Amino acid sequence: MPDQNAPARTPHRPRSEASRRAILDASLDLCAEQGYGPVTVEAIAARAGVSKKTIYRWWPSKGAVVLEALDDVANPAADFPDSGDLRADLVAQMEGLVRGLLSDQRFGRALVGLIADTQHDPRLARGLVDDLFHPRIEDARRRLAKARDAGQLHQDADPDLAIELLYAPLYYRLLLHQGSLHSMDELRVLVDHVLRSTAPPA
Amino acid sequence: MPDQNAPARTPHRPRSEASRRAILDASLDLCAEQGYGPVTVEAIAARAGVSKKTIYRWWPSKGAVVLEALDDVANPAADFPDSGDLRADLVAQMEGLVRGLLSDQRFGRALVGLIADTQHDPRLARGLVDDLFHPRIEDARRRLAKARDAGQLHQDADPDLAIELLYAPLYYRLLLHQGSLHSMDELRVLVDHVLRSTAPPA
DNA sequence: TACAGGAAACGACACGTTCCGTATTGACAG
DNA sequence: CTGTCAATACGGAACGTGTCGTTTCCTGTA
Structure with missing residues (x-):
């Protein structure tokens, strides 16, 4: 170590x-x-x-x-599964994330407040993106690129766009106070929609 | 008056x-x-x-x-167009919003900071949702429902889900410091993806 | 001996409130 | 129509409170 x-x-x-x-x-x-x-x-x-x-x-x-504390906690919690089935993996990962945000208030409230704080602290914003978000976004990007190369996704689908469509709704509800976070059913519907839309425009 | x-x-x-x-x-x-x-x-x-x-x-x-100030400014700026062409209307509305957030820093910086503030002020959060967001979300919902009834959308498409998929990416980039806001090209791609995914899962 | 750590105090600043004096209005009386 | 009055908005200044980030002085430890 x-x-x-x-x-x-x-x-x-x-x-x-x-x-x-x-x-x-x-x-x-x-x-x-x-x-x-x-x-x-x-x-x-x-x-x-x-x-x-x-x-x-x-x-x-x-x-x-708080950023360092969250990084410590999140490291084991939000691993990206890779079972070969992209849809199942996405649903599983997002379920884990939502469960973490909901059940363990040590995580949710701290993350929300930290994000708020980054809005007027550029150095903290750097740390949030580089230490907390970027590594995990890279994980998701790799998983999606792999699925695309394995033919489970349209050949020129855009992993970055897919990631935005998948995760943005979570933070939208979380930060903009749009009701409670997604239920497990809603997560499945969300993943289905995004996967169906990953073909590029004609 | x-x-x-x-x-x-x-x-x-x-x-x-x-x-x-x-x-x-x-x-x-x-x-x-x-x-x-x-x-x-x-x-x-x-x-x-x-x-x-x-x-x-x-x-x-x-x-x-700041909330009241933003409400005053946003009232004329973010009207929802209704030309009959749903795709064009969505793109136009989102272009207006993004342009307002980018060009006029009176709007963008104030909104971001206000959202941050709502994370530890429940009364303010109430005001943000009720006064600023809810009326405009209702506009979008009406516009989408109308398009659905006019046959431009799958018959049991979910307007709420579509709204989340459309607008969440904007706030995702804005609040989570994920690069700059969407370019006009990216907005068109985004709208296309969401419109293509509005059929319910089989 | 160089550094980590604890205890306590500091000045600066913004908070939200209060006091006081002044300015501006509508209501009413004549 | 006009003068008077009660009620309220407003400006200016000061207050006590709490947190900030820092500093000082001391002890503990490799």
């Missing part, structure tokens, strides 16, 4: 992994309880049993803490 | 329409210059040449001011 955050291997007191975990956990716990907005760095520090200075030493802002 | 905001016809000094306009204009101007986040009620008051108290007398928060 190579640590890409290694602090240049200085020969002195190392960073406390216990404090790091406590901070990340506390940030998601507080988001679940109060929502992202009202959570303060001071509250995170207090909950984690840690000094404010320790947080500001390693993260530039509350958003950066 | 019946005034539905008439304050119960009390016999005393009426609300200053000049101040109201100055406040709404100032709020959008400041959003265009600094983005929504950094704008403060104090700054709006200063720019409008108005006392803070006057703002708090009529609006509960910065968000409520």
Whole structure:
């Protein structure tokens, strides 16, 4: 497990992994309880049993803490399945995502608030896209390209457009307060529609 | 021009329409210059040449001011055309929306920040949905239902699903920092895809 | 001995509210 | 038609509160 955050291997007191975990956990716990907005760095520090200075030493802002916490949580949760059946894989992945957003409020409320925060913090927006979204979008793109090459999709279907059509409705409902998130039935209908539309215009 | 905001016809000094306009204009101007986040009620008051108290007398928060300002601006801008040609109407409407979001930063930056703000202000979220989004979604729904009844769409196509597939990608790119908004070409491709998928699953 | 970490305090700033004085209106009386 | 009055909007300034990000001083640890 190579640590890409290694602090240049200085020969002195190392960073406390216990404090790091406590901070990340506390940030998601507080988001679940109060929502992202009202959570303060001071509250995170207090909950984690840690000094404010320790947080500001390693993260530039509350958003950066929550981003790292979400990345930790999401890593195992949102893997992209590959059973050979594209439709089933898409439905399964999206079901997992929606379930994560709904059931575990540690995830949903924190993500929504974090996205809100990125609207006036360009550096945080960079981190959200590069660390959280881009890798997972790449996974989906690869899965769709593979399906296309295997003949399960029109030969010049556009994976990027398909990804937008699939996932945008989720965030549309989530961020624009359009009712509750999709039910499992609605997800299947959504995937069916998108797969049926992946032929390019005449 | 019946005034539905008439304050119960009390016999005393009426609300200053000049101040109201100055406040709404100032709020959008400041959003265009600094983005929504950094704008403060104090700054709006200063720019409008108005006392803070006057703002708090009529609006509960910065968000409520910007919401009303956006509603004023959007009313003439986002009308739904009805030429009989559904595809052309959809493209035209979405082109207008995208152009408004891109060109006039008074609109785009204010809307993005306002949406962000609604993530931790339920009352503001209510206002955003009820005042800004719902009426326009209803317009789109009517237009789609009419097209369906005219035989331009599959008989049991779902207008709500179509609306989600059409507009969600816009807000997806806007709020999740996925590149720039759609080009006019991309809008046409998007509309074509959605119209092709509006048949229900077998 | 160099750095991580805890505790506490700081100045800056925006919040939402309050007080006070002034300006503007409709209602009513003559 | 005109003068007076009560009610309200408005501007200006100040307030207490809370969070921000930083700083200071100290202890703990490899």
